[in-house]
Amino acid sequence: MARNPKTSFSCANCGNRSPKWLGRCPACGSWNSFREEAPPTPAAASGWPALGGDNAPEARPLSTVSGIGVATATTGIAEFDRVLGGGIVPGAVILIGGDPGIGKSTLLLQAAANISRRERPVLYVTGEESPAQVKLRAARLDIEGEHIHLLTATAVPDIVAPIDTLRPAAMIIDSIQTMHAPGNASPPGSLNQIRLVTAHLTREAKTRDLPIFLIGHVTKDGAIAGPRVLEHMVDTVLYFETGTQDPFRLLRAVKNRYGATSEVGVFAMTGSGLQEVNNPSQIFITERPDSLPGSLATATMEGSRPIMIEIQGLVSASVSAGIPRRTILGIDKARAALMIAVMEKRLRLPLADKDVFLNVIGGLKVAEPAIDLAMVAALISSHGERPIPAATVVIGEVGLAGELRRIPQLAVRLREAAKFGFRRAIIPKKNLDPDEECNMNVAEITTIAELPDALYR
Ligand code: TYD
Ligand code: MG
Numbered sequence: 001m002a003r004n005p006k007t008s009f010s011c012a013n014c015g016n017r018s019p020k021w022l023g024r025c026p027a028c029g030s031w032n033s034f035r036e037e038a039p040p041t042p043a044a045a046s047g048w049p050a051l052g053g054d055n056a057p058e059a060r061p062l063s064t065v066s067g068i069g070v071a072t073a074t075t076g077i078a079e080f081d082r083v084l085g086g087g088i089v090p091g092a093v094i095l096i097g098g099d100p101g102i103g104k105s106t107l108l109l110q111a112a113a114n115i116s117r118r119e120r121p122v123l124y125v126t127g128e129e130s131p132a133q134v135k136l137r138a139a140r141l142d143i144e145g146e147h148i149h150l151l152t153a154t155a156v157p158d159i160v161a162p163i164d165t166l167r168p169a170a171m172i173i174d175s176i177q178t179m180h181a182p183g184n185a186s187p188p189g190s191l192n193q194i195r196l197v198t199a200h201l202t203r204e205a206k207t208r209d210l211p212i213f214l215i216g217h218v219t220k221d222g223a224i225a226g227p228r229v230l231e232h233m234v235d236t237v238l239y240f241e242t243g244t245q246d247p248f249r250l251l252r253a254v255k256n257r258y259g260a261t262s263e264v265g266v267f268a269m270t271g272s273g274l275q276e277v278n279n280p281s282q283i284f285i286t287e288r289p290d291s292l293p294g295s296l297a298t299a300t301m302e303g304s305r306p307i308m309i310e311i312q313g314l315v316s317a318s319v320s321a322g323i324p325r326r327t328i329l330g331i332d333k334a335r336a337a338l339m340i341a342v343m344e345k346r347l348r349l350p351l352a353d354k355d356v357f358l359n360v361i362g363g364l365k366v367a368e369p370a371i372d373l374a375m376v377a378a379l380i381s382s383h384g385e386r387p388i389p390a391a392t393v394v395i396g397e398v399g400l401a402g403e404l405r406r407i408p409q410l411a412v413r414l415r416e417a418a419k420f421g422f423r424r425a426i427i428p429k430k431n432l433d434p435d436e437e438c439n440m441n442v443a444e445i446t447t448i449a450e451l452p453d454a455l456y457r
Pocket of ligand 1: 270
């Protein structure tokens with residue numbers, strides 16, 4: 001028998017659809033969440049933004065389109081602007097995700113204060129905290145907030161209502177999980193609602209050239225609730241993370257239609273709000289112990305900026321016979337495994353029966369191969385219990401044959417190292433342009449077999 005195409009069922013929690021009723025949603029696992037859905041309704045009743053009508057879009061020649069994607073406003077926080085791709089672009093929808101308590105509301109309240117002081121007012125919509133709670137935070141941040149307009153609301157029509165009269169320079173939604181669009185039965189925070197609310201707000205942003213910041217909580221498995229769908233709908237996705245050294249916070253772009261995604265902003269949470277850390281090398285490198293085996297410095301690139309980091313390696317006799325431990329933090333695990341294998345083969349270093357630990361201090365995650373050589377050096381140093389001379393940096397990519405490979409931006413990295421008092425660098429041969437001034441005594445090597453000598457010369 002042909003199924004009636006008119007009715008279907010959908011999960012009230014995640015929006016998953018099924019032609020028949022199911023006791024448990026196969027997508028999100030919730031029980032008893034399937035509800036019968038009415039046959040397709042006109043757009044207006046479904047809760048989705050209406051199509052056509054007076055606002056129907058018109059096609060026009062590309063040559064007549066005025067420039068977009070150019071940042072015209074600043075958050076007043078250089079580290080924030082950097083991650084945004086230079087500043088705030090009119091009409092941009094920016095999602096900021098992070099664990100509860102990491103400082104999302106703090107960052108945006110600070111930005112709101114700056115924006116509203118320089119431009120027009122900022123509309124701050126809170127669905128999570130009472131005005132008194134926001135006021136308490138503002139007091140801590142020493143923000144008067146004359147031009148920050150606080151709105152306690154969770155329904156889309158209430159949120160957008162003040163836009164016309166207030167004409168804000170930016171709008172902040174704290175948080176997207178607490179908002180809902182009328183005409184849709186799914187609970188706030190469900191996939192359906194998040195998607196719907198974002199669709200409504202995106203349309204407001206685009207038609208009014210109003211930048212909108214959406215705060216999103218991150219679920220246990222690390223995704224912004226309403227998994228990847230949101231990332232596709234917005235222009236920019238930023239994640240706020242904490243390093244292992246507590247006061248520090250990293251703001252990282254994972255998607256940006258207006259700038260590079262490799263940029264990282266660095267902050268420290270203090271008693272009076274987030275402070276910018278304009279010189280991140282300082283925090284990642286200054287506490288480095290001089291004379292401990294297994295510790296050394298290298299320079300990594302985060303976007304366009306070099307950052308000095310400390311890498312620590314530890315090689316110790318394995319207690320669990322047969323299954324040595326490999327604990328790798330802040331470094332790509334496959335890359336680290338590769339380096340361990342190359343060291344065994346090319347340096348004849350017996351690591352198969354040893355536990356190996358590698359760690360980037362400060363909680364930074366480094367994905368680029370330019371830190372290969374530093375990993376190798378850290379493990380050589382720990383294995384031989386010989387500290388690496390304090391003023392030495394080690395930079396380079398290592399291939400499977402143990403050969404050194406050239407890495408990008410070497411001179412920029414070396415200049416950063418020189419700034420922090422490093423005097424000697426071990427780098428791949430033919431990598432450094434002889435014309436580049438780097439203020440450093442360099443040792444160029446071609447394979448990792450030359451590394452021990454170069455380190456302890
Ligand atoms: P918050 O911005 O509320 O986090 P989120 O919005 O991401 O949940 O920040 C919460 C934490 O930051 C809270 O534990 C208190 C701390 N904090 C400070 O240490 N200093 C400050 O000036 C402020 C405002 C908060
Ligand atoms: Mg908050």
